[in-house]
Amino acid sequence: MSGGVEALYPFLYAGAEGGAAGPVADVEASTERKAAEAAALREALADRFAGALAACARDLAASFAAGGRLLAFGNGGSATDARAFAALLAAPPSPGRPLPSLALAQDTAALTALANDVGYEVVFSRQVAALGRPGDVAVAFSTSGGSPxxxxxxxxxxxxxxxxxxxxxxDGGPMAAPGAVRHLFVIPSESVHRIQEAQTTLYHVLGELTAAALPCADPR
Known part of the structure; x- marks a missing residue:
């Protein structure tokens, strides 16, 4: 093999000099294992959280029915999950009822002002203080459960x-401490990838259960 892309990535070219099927087979096997792990974890969560998800959905539906709104927050990938959950509720698949939901990390002006002028540790608490009202909902995402x-x-x-x-x-980290949160969903995994995949499944189910628990459909 004289050069070209085969020289840079021989493991992708089993028939080329220096190439081998082994690495490709390893990648395939690894992908299959990860997919199986993700599926097994999701299935286990159905029994683990069925009742808890239903109870949480009832509280969310009661809040929305009373005119409440939802504030979601997290860091990094968890900020993306917070935004996705808020968007799922605010713009649900038809004929779902739009529900007032905000992702706090999306307000870059508030986020950067608080981080720069006060400290990054208050970027969510100050927004909750400004926007939150009794009866509203705060949803926090964290893979570790320990983000200050x-x-x-x-x-x-x-x-x-x-x-x-x-x-x-x-294991839930400090978020699992008694009294830290009313409704807690801890994914029993040490893989950030599996944790966030499973959290995605849970908040989609929570969104569907919340919509089903609302007392009436959107009159529009």
């Missing part, structure tokens, strides 16, 4: 009478 700014956001929400919901991984 997420925990402060939950604490502020609890003090102001919001319904608090937490999604975490591993």
């Amino acid at each position: 700014n997420v925990l402060r956001g939950l604490d502020e929400a609890g003090r102001r009478g919001l319904v608090t919901v937490g999604f975490a991984g591993y």
Whole structure:
């Protein structure tokens, strides 16, 4: 093999000099294992959280029915999950009822002002203090359950009478402490990838259950 892309990536070219089927087979086997792990974890969560998801959905539906709104937050990939959950509720598949939901990390002006002028640890708690009302819902996402700014956001929400919901991984971390959150969903995994995949499944189910628990459809 004299050159070209085969020289750079011989493991992709089993028939080329220096290439072998082994690495490709390893990638395929690894992909199959990861897919199986993700599927098994999701299936286990059905029994683990069925009742808890239904109870949480009832609280969310009661909040929305009373004119409440949802504030979601997290860092990094968890910020993306917070945004996705808020979007799922605010713009649901037809004929779903749009529900007032905000992802706090989307307000870059508030986020950067608070981080720059006060400290990154308050970027969610200050927004919860400004926007949250008793009876609203605060949903926090964290793979570790230990992000200080997420925990402060939950604490502020609890003090102001919001319904608090937490999604975490591993053993739940500080988020699993007694009284830290009303509805807690801990994904029992040490893989950030599996944790976030499973959290996605849970909040989609929670969104569907919430919509089903609402007392009436959107009159529009």
